[in-house]
Each structure stands twice: as C-alpha cells, then as structure tokens.
Amino acid sequence: MPVTYIDAIRDAQYKALEEDERVFLYGQDIGKFGGAFKATKGLQDKWPDRVMDAPISEDAMVGMAIGAAIEGMRPVVEMQFADFSSVGFNQIVNNAATHFYRTGIPVPITVRMPSGGTPGSGPFHSQSIETLYAHYPGCIVLTPATVSDAYHMLLEGISMDDPVIYCEHKLLYRWLKSDNYDGDGLPIGKARITRSGKHATVVAYSAMVHEAVRAAEILKAEGGWEIEVVDLRSVKPLDTDTVMASVARTGRLLAVGEAFPWGGVTAEIVSRITAEGFHLLDAPPMRLNAKDSPIPYHPKLWAAHRPTPESICHALKKLLNY
Amino acid sequence: MPVTYIDAIRDAQYKALEEDERVFLYGQDIGKFGGAFKATKGLQDKWPDRVMDAPISEDAMVGMAIGAAIEGMRPVVEMQFADFSSVGFNQIVNNAATHFYRTGIPVPITVRMPSGGTPGSGPFHSQSIETLYAHYPGCIVLTPATVSDAYHMLLEGISMDDPVIYCEHKLLYRWLKSDNYDGDGLPIGKARITRSGKHATVVAYSAMVHEAVRAAEILKAEGGWEIEVVDLRSVKPLDTDTVMASVARTGRLLAVGEAFPWGGVTAEIVSRITAEGFHLLDAPPMRLNAKDSPIPYHPKLWAAHRPTPESICHALKKLLNY
Amino acid sequence: MVVDQTRDTMETSKEQARKVYHAMVRARILEAKFSSLYKAGQIVGGVYLGKGQEAVSASLGANLEWGQDIFAPLIRDQAGRTAFGEDMLDATRTYLGSVKGPMKGRDGNIHRGRPQEGLLAMISHLGTSVSVLGGMLKARQLRGTLGTSVGATCVGDGATSTGSFHEGLNYVAVEKLPVVVVVADNQFAYSTPNNKQFACDDLVDRAKGYGVPGHSVDGTDFLACVETMTAATEAARRGEGPQMVVAKLLRLGGHGEHDDGSYVPEELKGSRYGRDCMEVGKAQMIEKGWLTEEELKQWQDDAKVEVQTAVTTAQKEDAPDPYKESWTALSRGSFREW
C-alpha cells in the first residue's frame, strides 16, 4: 500500500504521540474531525486528551504551546492554513523564538504550516511564508519535499528543543506517493542531491523540487542537458556546503522558490554562494520565484504566478547560454 | 535653528494635515501627549479631530486605517514601536497590501514604524523589520536616512495611493540635525550617492548610511581608500540601477543593514547585482547585517549586535583585499 | 390616528418582510446552483453556503441601502448580499472565475465585494472586517458625510474568538460608530462546537463588556429576525452606537460543499435551531397573508431564470489571461519590479 505525503504527516504525529508522552497536538478542528486536511485523522480516538481542538485564536494557540513547552511538553500546533499564522506571528517570532536567548529555557514547539498554492485557493489559502520565520532569529524552518522527509523531518523536528516551523506543501498532500517511509537518513541541516547533473545546479525546496526535476527532465530530453537538483530540505539552517559543492561541479546556479520574490530563500542562497563561491561561478547566479502580487484565485492565473517546469526551463536556458 | 530627524517627521505630518484634508493621524498616545517620541507634538491642538488616540489594538488600528483609506482618506498610523506592528502585521500584509490587486481600489495608508536599536531598548523595542513588509507584495517601504529625506519622503509617501511602510530610525531622532529640510528633490524609488568613491560600493539605508560613511572616513584616513556610499532611501522599490552604476565604477559591493541576517534587504541587493551585474564585479559581493539573535538589552551587547564603523571597515578590507 | 399608525407600521413590516423573504428565495436558489456547479466540477476552490442562515443575513442586508450604507458580509451572507443589492452576476462571475467579475478572477467565491459602493471584499482572516468597517464610517464622520448611514457586518461564533474581532468591536464601541455587528451563532465553527470555542452561556453576554446593547434572536424565526435586525439597525442609525445581535441557529449543511457536516449531532438537527428559516418564514408570511403560494412560486421561477441567465452569461465569459495580467499589487505600475 503506497503512502502519501499527508499520510506521512499523520503517521509521524502518530508515532510521536506514541513514543513521547510529552507530545500533544493542538489546532482548529484537529480532534474528532481530523483536521481540514485529515492530517490528524483518528488520533484523538486513540489519545483523547492529547489531541485538542482550539478556538479560532492563532495567537493564543501559539501562546498556549509556548507555555506548555516551557513546562517540558512538546506541542505540535496545526495552523489550518499557513496564511493564518500571520495572526499567531507575534507569539512565534517574538515569544517562542526569543525565549531561549532571553531566559536559557528552550521552547520546543512545532508549528505545522499547510503551505503553498493549489488551484482555486486564492490569496489567503496559498502562501509560502517560510521567509518570515527564517528571517527572525530563533526558529528552525523545515520544508520537506518528499514523503519520507515529511515523515522523518516532522519526527526529528518534534524532538528538537528549538521552535520548529514545519512547512508542508498542500499540493503534495495526496499527489505525492511512496512505497514506504524509508529514507536516506539525512539529518535536518543537510540538503540532498535529488538528481545529479553537471551543467547547472537548481536549488529548490518543498514542491518546487518536483517542478525542478520536471524541468531537468525536459532539458535532458530536449538537449541532453544534465541539470543537478538540490533539495534544501530545511531553509534554516540552510546547507550552504551541499549547494556549494554542487555549484563547484556545475558552475551555474538557479535558485527556485514558490514564495514572493523580494528577499527570502532564493536571495539568501544566491548571496551565500556568491560570497563564498564566487570563483566557482561560470555565469551569474539566478533566481526564480513567484510573482510579486497576491496569489490569484483563478487556476490559470495561479499556474502562471508560481514557477513551472516551463519557466524553470526558460531560466535554465538563459543560464546555460550565458 | 537646526531641525532634527524627529522634527522632520513632525513637520511633515503638520504639512500633510494642513495641505490635504484627507490626511489624519492615528496611534497610541499621539494626541494631547504628542506620541512616545513626540512626533505629533502639538498637532492635536491644531487639528483636534484629525489627530486621534487609539486603544492598544494594532490590528484594529490598521484595519480602521484601511477602511478610512477605502473611503478616500489618507490615514497615517503611528506604531508606538515598529516591533509592535507584528500585531498589526496581518491587516497590513493581507488586507491593505492585497486590496488594490483584489478589488482595484487602492489603500493609501502610511504606517510609521519607529525602528532600529538604541542602547538599552532590548529585544522588543529595537527591531528593523522592513523585510517583512517588503517580502509581501503590495507595500512601498521607505527607509529615510537624512533629515531632508525624513521630511520629503513622508510627505511623498502620504501622497501615494499604495500602502506605505515608513521606517524611521529612533537613533536618528534627535541626533541627526540639519539646517533645513531642503533636499535634492530625489523622488521615492531613487537611491542617492551619499559619498562618492571608486574602490568599493557600500549600499546601506536608514541609520546604517551614517555608519557606512564613518567607515568610509576611517578607510580614507587609514589608507586613502575611496569608498562610495549609496543610500537606498527605499528598500521597495529598490533602485537597482543606481547601485549597479556604482558597482560598475567600483567593481566591489558590500551591502549593509541593521536587520537580522537571514534574507532581507542585503540579500536582495546582492542577488540583483549579481544577476545583472556579474561581469562588473571584481570581488564577491558581501553582506553585513546584525547578528542572528534577538537584539540584546545591554548597551555593550547591543553595540556588537549591529554593524558598526569598525565591523564595516573590517568587511571592506576583506573586500578590498580580495 | 392610532389605528392609522399601526396600519402604516404593519405596511412597513409587510414590505420589509417581503423584501427580506424575496432575497432569501433568490439567494437559496442561487446557492443551490453553486452547489451543483461545484459538484459538477465547474467551480474550483471552495463553495460556502448560507443555507439555513438566510433569515439572519437577509434581514440585516435588507436594512441597508446600497450606495449609502456599508455591508461587510462573511462566509454565509449570500442572502444578505442579495438583500443589500449585490448583483447576482457578481457572485456568479466570481465563483466561475470570469474576468468580468468584480475580482477579475484574482479572488474567488465569498471574497468578492465592491468596496467603493459599500460592499466590502472580505479577506479570509476572520474578525478583520469589524475595524475596517469602523474606519469607513469614521472617515465619513471626519468628512461630515456620515449622515444617517450605518455599517453592518456578520461573523460566526468561531470568529468571536479572534483577537481581531475583539479589537474591532472595542474600537467601534469606543468611537460610538453606527455599526451593527451580527453574530450568527450556528453552534459550530467548521467542526468545532461552541463548548470548545467559548465558555459564556450566550455570546450576547459579551455585549455589555464592550459597552454596547445586545440583542438576541432565534435565527430560524424569520419574522423575529426581520424585527430584531430592523430594531438594531435603526438604533445604530439613530446614533445609539454599535449594536450587537446574536442569532442562534444551525448551518443546514457542511462548512463548505466539500464537507458533509456529519459531526453535527442528530438531536441538534432535530432541535428548534435545526429548523429551516425558509420554511418557518414561508409559514409566517402565508399566515400573515403577506405572501401567497402563487407569488412564492413566481418568485422562485423568476429566481431560477435569473440564476440561469447569470450562470449562462458568466460561463460564456473569458477567464483571466495570464499574459494580460498586470502582475503587480501596486496601483503605481511604474514601481513594479518583476
């Protein structure tokens, strides 16, 4: 029986609840209902006290988790959509993320963020806002792209002492399948070479890894180009070494992300690689992000708002022809 | 009588109130009290109805301004400290900033953000969070570094139809003086060459422009280096052309900011310049930001948390010696 | 004289009740269409219905005058929008993603509006409309154009837990603005029952804490809704400051059309609040002699035609074209950077 990305998220929470009694889950509609995306389906039946429904109070949800974490628990908070974390934003960046530095007491909360666009979801149910949480000091920001990573990184994240922002991509929930959760054992903090190549490096994360691989396949078929795809896995910490090693092999870098274009992950990658690996670059490093507008509702607009295999190919061709 | 940076902010609001009856001011303690920093001193006496005290409700303060702007007014909202805008964050990025795209109706609000560190202010009264508002689509983000810019850019910002985030640096309030508000007439969207040079370009904004100039003076005195300093003035839009032209002259780029190091303004600059001006660069472009921790309370820690003339010199020497 | 006055009041009530009920009929039929379009895969994204909440919503909307008053609807306010005067085509075009809709395909479903005509375009974040509404009225007050205009908004039981709702309601109360805040307490926020959402006996208990009058109404009782919303709106219009109305009822469906709402207990569905306000209203109108079966049939038939016309129109229209899209969030196009 194949497992999906959303299965992985559910099953990781199952395992965490089972193995660590400090773990509990908290979020809107996550109890009997099993969550808007069914990521907690059946879990309240098994752990009636440790899977709790929350009022529509993102600020208090995060605040509550912070308090519980200070007392030694490991809360996992589900935002119904990442977009609504804007309302819990203050408690995350100013309370959870500063607490260890200020007091020496860690705040091991995990905030699950159903992220990214799907057709028809519109400006407020589609956002990829890892940048917010990576820009502020104090959070670990995870962006799994595979079923196995979704599983293992959630478990590893929950086990960490620092606040973890776990960005799960909604488009992958049911579409992305795997035979099992067996992974390659990479720890958080290490990126993965998803596809090896020699002509250019595409650095991506979350759903964009798959679009990058598709682009690589197209270019392979079209012109025999061999594009290396690096899956960052976490955007903070960001594994500069693996990206650098890849760029050392290919001499060309394209950073791809689904987030808004100003600042953010792709700018951070480009800045790091140019600072330390300038001499490795045979062409100017490029970025490809979503457009600088709200994420449109209409599927046709939506599809053009984010990078696609086509637009990645287009950028890669420019890069390869430099 | 010299005027200060805070005078400029007050006087610009005075002028805006006087010349445009659509303008009103809204914020905590800005009425009779004149605001925590006295940026609205005396204004309520003159315009009792148009200078209003707000409850401690940043979300509602921004929401109220959005509503008034939809009805054709030009609200200027004062956050008591930029740090507290985290609570009004959602209304800014998800409501004000999306409204024109969604409905075609612009939302001409200006949000004043007393930003940046001062000794002893600690983690929650010191932040520079322009990145948050620049990353999301839909805001114009201003970061004046001079008395004259503080004055003219606030006026110009208020006159704009789009939401404006006006980041005013608290350290400059009373320290930065000028004979008058005469400026060079640069519009928003254009950066300024604050000091010309030929060996390297430092791009900075807000208070860091002054630290960069100090560093340039030190290097001039020490080794005759001529460092060009570019004052971005606004970080969104970001005047890539002026920076590029400077880098074309100097071949070397250091981007300096007081914000947290992950992503943000300096990463955006480096990414743009490397993408378009790769061939102009004689050395890897560098960044210098604050440290990746909360901003510490103690003046000794605080002084080491942000870039200083010394640390800028240090970075520049590395750059020059490449 | 006294008799005449009563007759006048009766006439007014009758006209108002007919206006409300007519909007309910049109909204119910329109929403039924959206539901089937959704199930046929012709609407992408979510469809959220006001089924069961029409009396509350329409009786509020019918008290507001297009072009003068302001309405900030939420998820379940098709009936209120219709009563207020929103064109059915706006709804249909938005749901079907026509580029001619008020949102041009950039935003969908219930997020539509015409803010400069007094119909706010909600963002998804619950509770955020109250302060915006307040700001619109405050602007008019500052400019001296407030007159007797009022603003009204609906939220659900769940939205009352948001900080934004609290800050907004507190704001309009402090400023004594002419606002009607309706809480449609349908016992659930998505799947979450009231006992996990708040701990007071009745949400109307909150009114006093904001210093505003609280009105309670059975949201399934059509005539009671008409009366209460009229009273609340008139009080706001008279300058008595914000009014809070708490209507109790049930959603007659899932949270959205993707949800079967199976978590709602049967006994609740069988309770007073499980009644269909359309049925209750029909009986009340007919009993009063304010509507005949024939007229109702006519309204329904007309609405079906109206809905079908809107759908046919919208379906023929173009989808937005990514190549013609501005791709900037700013009104000042010259600041576009990508």
Next chain:
Amino acid sequence: MVVDQTRDTMETSKEQARKVYHAMVRARILEAKFSSLYKAGQIVGGVYLGKGQEAVSASLGANLEWGQDIFAPLIRDQAGRTAFGEDMLDATRTYLGSVKGPMKGRDGNIHRGRPQEGLLAMISHLGTSVSVLGGMLKARQLRGTLGTSVGATCVGDGATSTGSFHEGLNYVAVEKLPVVVVVADNQFAYSTPNNKQFACDDLVDRAKGYGVPGHSVDGTDFLACVETMTAATEAARRGEGPQMVVAKLLRLGGHGEHDDGSYVPEELKGSRYGRDCMEVGKAQMIEKGWLTEEELKQWQDDAKVEVQTAVTTAQKEDAPDPYKESWTALSRGSFREW
C-alpha cells in the same frame, strides 16, 4: 468551636496581610532606588514603577507559592514579584545589566523571569502572557501534576484592548484552567484615558462574556485587596476556573521614570483612587493591631539594607562581554549560521 475558627481565620488574615504589606514595603523601597539610579544615569533603558499599585500586585503574589504556582507579572508588579518570592538581586542585576542576572544582560528591567521556577519572563507585547500561562497549566493538567497549583497574571486597562488578551482569556475560560487574571485599571494606558480605551462602564463587565466570575476591588484599599485576591485565588485553586479581578486605582507617577504623567488630571489624583495604598494599608494594619510603627520602621530599615546590598553586589558584577556572547537564538549551537 466557632470562636476558635474565627480566631484561626483572623490569624490567617493577619499573617497574610503582614506578608503582603511586608512585600509592599520592600518593593516600594527597591523601586525608589531604581528610580534614583535611573535619574543618576546608572540604569539604561526604561524604568517602570508599580508605585501606587503595590497592594493589588502584592496581594496577588502573596497568594502564590514559589515552586508550585505560576506568576506572569507585567509592568507594575515589583510588589507581586517580591511577595511571590523573586530575589531582589534578580531585579537589581537585570536593571543594572549584570551578566549574573537571570537574563544575563540580554533582556532588561521588567522583562526578567525564571520561567521554570514559575515566574514568566514577559515579552513587551501586551496581552501575550495569558495564553502562555494557560499553556503551562494545561501542560501540568495533561501530565497529572497540576494538583492545586494556580497561575496568575496582571495586565493593565490598556492591555485589555489587545487581541492577544482576548484570545488568551477566552482560551483559559474554555479550558476552565485555574487562573487569576487581574486587571489593574489605573485609568490610563501610558497617556491614554479609559474613555479612549474601552466603552463599558467597568472592565469587570467583561467577565461574564468570558464565562468567568468577576471580582471588583478598590485597588487602593489594602485590606480589600488582600481579601479579594485571596478569595479569587482560592476559588481558582478549588477548581472553579478562571477568575477575573478588576482593581481600580491610579499610577502614582508617570508611565515610566522618563514621564512625569502630567496628563493625569488633578481631580483624579485627589480622588479616592489617587490614595497611596501604602498609606491606606499602614493605617489599616495599625488600626487592626497587625503591625506597629516600630515593626514597620524595622521592615523599612531592613529593606533599605537589603536593597543597598543588592545594588552594591550587582554594581560590582561584570557586564556581559560581547566576545563571550553566544550570538545565537537557538539552543542547538551547531545550527548557528553566523
């Protein structure tokens, strides 16, 4: 038997009142020292005093047991902290920026705490402590270690306008957690008077809307404070869920020591709420025979020595050294990237 019980209760009250008043004396003297250090330029950043609010704060803190209960103080809670058991050195070291303080110079003044010992370290954003406190208690409930522990927090009138406060109070009410939420209504938030802050007659009117009992007390009436806080804390401890206490009083000073508070009208200062709770308390204690002038003098003298010792100690200690600073916000040092 009845007589004996009364005597016991009297004894308890006496002991409790002495404990509270003693903490007030120590806090007042400590804060006076901070004020003069600030004016002498020896404290950088702000100094925020609880002058005038000691009875409210200390009577709350004195009901909490260090190591068992949880206290989330706010700006004006030096007296509550002292009564709860915070070491004066913690306060002094934090204000003076000693690296040996609980915040190591990384955070200052009122932002200090020892969260694992039950004293929360507030962030500046008002209202945010209520849910955190709730989470701490919930954690204990889940682990079965709650026992009879309670949590308590203070906020000001202004903080009640924050969405965070609303969400937090609603949360603890829904979960019926043993929490005491004290609103020190000192008529002003910084310079903003209550009529610009909220529109209800009395903030205690909000209690019902959260479904929690509301208690009112004159915050200048020392004995009334002792009684009310004890009653509220005991109710919470008995499992009666959150208790809201609204204490009315005035700040006897500016918002911080940089502010002269000249916007506070003279008639208010001359009103009942302008009384100094220290004076009121002294008269009450002496009248009851629970404290003598001599004892009070002794307490004051001892406190002065204690404060002076703390200051001398802290002043001799090192400031934090930027070269030894970790410069990472993460507990996992290996993830440090800069």
